[in-house]
Amino acid sequence: MQYSRHAKGALVVALATAACHTLMSAGYTWARGRGASSGDTMFAGAFEFLLTTAASWAFMPLLLSAGMRMMRETGNVALVVIGGLIWAGISGYHIDDIDRPGGHMPVLALVAYVLLGTALAGLAPGRRR
Numbered sequence: 001m002q003y004s005r006h007a008k009g010a011l012v013v014a015l016a017t018a019a020c021h022t023l024m025s026a027g028y029t030w031a032r033g034r035g036a037s038s039g040d041t042m043f044a045g046a047f048e049f050l051l052t053t054a055a056s057w058a059f060m061p062l063l064l065s066a067g068m069r070m071m072r073e074t075g076n077v078a079l080v081v082i083g084g085l086i087w088a089g090i091s092g093y094h095i096d097d098i099d100r101p102g103g104h105m106p107v108l109a110l111v112a113y114v115l116l117g118t119a120l121a122g123l124a125p126g127r128r129r
Contacts (some may be wrong), residue, residue, distance in 0.1 A: 005073055009121020012067030013083065013114050019063060020056045021098070021105060024091060027052025028099045053095070060087040068121065078123040086116060 031048035061084030068076040090113055091098070094105040 006118055006122045008068065008071040008073055009079065010114065010118040012064060012071060013079075013117030013121065016060055016063035016067060017087075017110055017114055017117075020060050020087065020091070021110065023059065024052055024056045024098050025104060027055065029101070032099075032101070049099075053091075056091060057084070057088045060084050064117070073121075076121070079117060079120040083117050083120055086113065 028049065031046075031052060061080045064083050065076060065080045068074075068079065090109055091105070094109055097103050097105055
């Protein structure tokens with residue numbers, strides 16, 4: 001039933017990606033609003049920006065782990081650790097795309113992340129193939 005694990009992984013990764021991307025988009029809008037409302041200080045909105053980025057990077061592995069557990073799948077270390085690190089890399093690389101008003105990550109980058117996460121979900125130590 002390896003395909004079942006991949007399907008569950010694809011669903012979990014897609015939902016976690018949508019949640020973290022939405023969090024970043026909304027959080028950066030909040031940071032821009034705080035920056036605009038506090039005048040022209042140099043670091044206006046910087047705390048909100050950093051908080052949003054940290055929250056997205058922390059929530060991705062938590063969502064991946066919780067989602068796979070809800071799907072009754074165990075042995076998700078590769079997905080959680082590698083998927084979380086890759087999310088930090090991809091979202092960090094495309095941070096300027098998300099930060100602009102109405103901006104978002106390129107769809108191709110999001111699709112590539114979901115496909116990679118789906119492949120990682122199939123890796124379960126100690127399982128026979």
